[in-house]
Amino acid sequence: MIKLDDWAEIRYLHSTGKHSKREIARLVGVSRDTVDRATVVAEHLSDHVARTRAEPGCISFSVASTVDPMVWQVDECFQDSSALKAHQDRVAGSDWGRVTAGIERRYAIHGL
Known part of the structure; x- marks a missing residue:
């Protein structure tokens, strides 16, 4: 599991746009795979959120980081089961679905 300090440093270095992922891995002392896992959500999240919020039947959609750098809190509300x-x-066929396919998802559906 990636350490919180490493995750924060990877995210910071990546956000500056001044370092390649290979260089970030070397600077932080982690594998390139670790850098990829730490940055994949950041690279694709804003587009995923915007596309989801624009979907017919989407009432609300929010994503927030948690104390665990590899866990995100996702709260979403759709008008009905067909909108969900x-x-x-859509997600299954999107870039987001492709690049995050290896990320475990645990969720509960209420009210449908």
Whole structure:
């Protein structure tokens, strides 16, 4: 598991745009795979959020980091089950779905 300090440093170095992922891995002392895992969400999240919020039937959608650098809190509300299904179908075929396919998801659906 990636350490919180390493994750924060990777995210910071990546956000400056001054370092390649290879260089970040060398500077932090982690593997390139670790850098990829730490940055994949940051690289694609804003587009995913914007696309989701623009979907018909999306009432609300928010994503927040937690104390665990590899866990995100996602709260989403859709008008009905067909809007949720359309969202899941879109995500499955999107860049977000492709690059985050290896990330475990645990969720509960309420009220449908």
